[in-house]
Amino acid sequence: MVDDGEEPLSEQQSIRFLLGELSEEERLAFEERLLVDGELFERVRAEERELLDAWARGELSPAEARRLETHYLASPAGRDKLGFARALQTLEARERRAQQRSARILRFPRRPIERLALAAGLAAAVIGLGWLLRLAAPGPGPAPVVASVQLSAISVRGADGPQIVEVPAAAERVELVVDLEGVLAEGPFDVEVRDDEGTVIRRVVRVAAVEVEWGRTLSVELAAEILPGGEYELRLRPSSGEVVAVRFALRRR
């Protein structure tokens, strides 16, 4: 960018400025231009954020990363900017992982033709759907058929509606598995399942969170008959910390 006939400033010069690599004389000249030129000032501020994001993603060389950290950790405002860049990167990484997990977890089919195929499969052989249903521990009679559904504790994108899950009609028990991504409290949790009128239909105390490959989950199992279909709320109450409320809409097929 050219300003009043002066040499255009390259992105590289801005980065050297932000990393504190300019000589004092170069730096003062650069600062004087920033004070006068509003457009240049905004451009350098935008480049600063790009540099911080590159640092948060580990894209800087070790020497550049060290220089940036030394420079930014020296002031409260710098520490806040570094912390924000790291938090934004962490948020993005977790969302990406959550999306990959959702793609792996079975989602009940939405298209009619697929639902028909599923119903035919269920009618044909329950055991053949072992990746959807699991058998509880053997007891004196036939093992109950359990449907496992996945819920997420926190939605980032601000979705206002409940999470939608489907359970086959043949299921006798329903296991609610909650991904605790974003939940700070360690647990154990007192768990309540409430219907859409707020009535508690099941309470389980001191449910521990379980470490899995990608994070932590919490599970409660209920008789399917107490979840006939409709909207529900799952409340997770830790011994200290915020209560987490997870709304879901359950459909029986």
Place this chain on the structure above:
Amino acid sequence: MTRASGVPQPRDDPGGFRRLLAILDPDPVRAERKFGEVRQRLVQLLEWRDCPFPEDLADETLERVARRLAEGLEIAADDPFRFFCGVAFRVFKESLRERERRERAVEELGREPAPAPPEPETEERLACLRRCLATLAPDQRELILGYYQGDKTVKIEARRRLATQLGIAAGTLRLRALRLREKLEACVTQCLRERW
């Protein structure tokens, strides 16, 4: 400095300050806006200089500019705004030198610099970020997350799509994203202060 309409005014020299604004622009509203812009840039320059209280030092710098104008400093340039920035920059450099002298004096006394306050844990900061994102309108949330996500190659394409989708130039998109990010940064900082 006392503040009126967001513009700092030296208590002891209102006349010099009025002269300062008049130099920036004959229109008082535009003059205040330009003053605000210069102040914002001074604050940022001082932050980049690791100054712990950049706003205070920026206000002090501008007070001294106002005082010099009140003392009769003549405007010797065709571009008053540039002239003002030149004076502000000279005072800025003096402020830096004085700060360095004070810091050297503290070091010579053998005092250890104050330790940095403990950093909030990442999860605390992440919780604040989620909360602050939820305060944005959905389209703003989509813009900020869409603009800053991905590595370099992914971002270039995503930003081009975003600009086309919004019907704005790349530079305008960059500015909007920057404003939103600064709003979020301030929100997160405030949220962390409340938690700590």
